């Protein structure tokens with residue numbers, strides 16, 4: 001850990017400063033909403049996943065993971081890296097295991113897009 005701020009995080013901070021709570025509520029620039037292709041990809045790993053599952057994970061990510069730092073774009077880490085990060089951060093922040101699972105599913109799915117937007 002301990003990476004410097006990426007340009008996207010800097011842009012995110014500028015957007016947050018400019019439009020404040022609206023940017024936070026929207027998850028700023030880096031947190032896309034799941035689409036149909038995401039749902040399809042997620043189902044290969046988590047059968048039974050639907051759009052609402054991924055949206056719940058996105059909402060929890062925006063709510064629970066922005067308390068201490070700006071949100072990292074899902075594309076900033078790989079699908080292989082996210083589970084350990086969510087486990088470590090979740091433990092530190094006292095996030096419920098079932099919420100961690102949804103956050104992890106969302107981040108793994110979005111970062112696994114064929115062309116991840118950072």
Ligand code: HEC
Nearest residue numbers: 001002003064065067068069072085086089090092093103
């Ligand atoms: C209690 C405060 C706190 C909360 C809540 C929190 N984090 Fe963090 N996070 C930190 C701190 C402090 C660092 C930087 C120190 C470090 O790297 O361990 C960090 C660093 C990170 C990093 C960078 C790690 C790297 O290797 O570059 C990522 C990604 C991250 N957090 C994701 C998350 C996610 C996902 C959540 C929600 C599950 C979350 N954080 C919630 C405190 C928090």
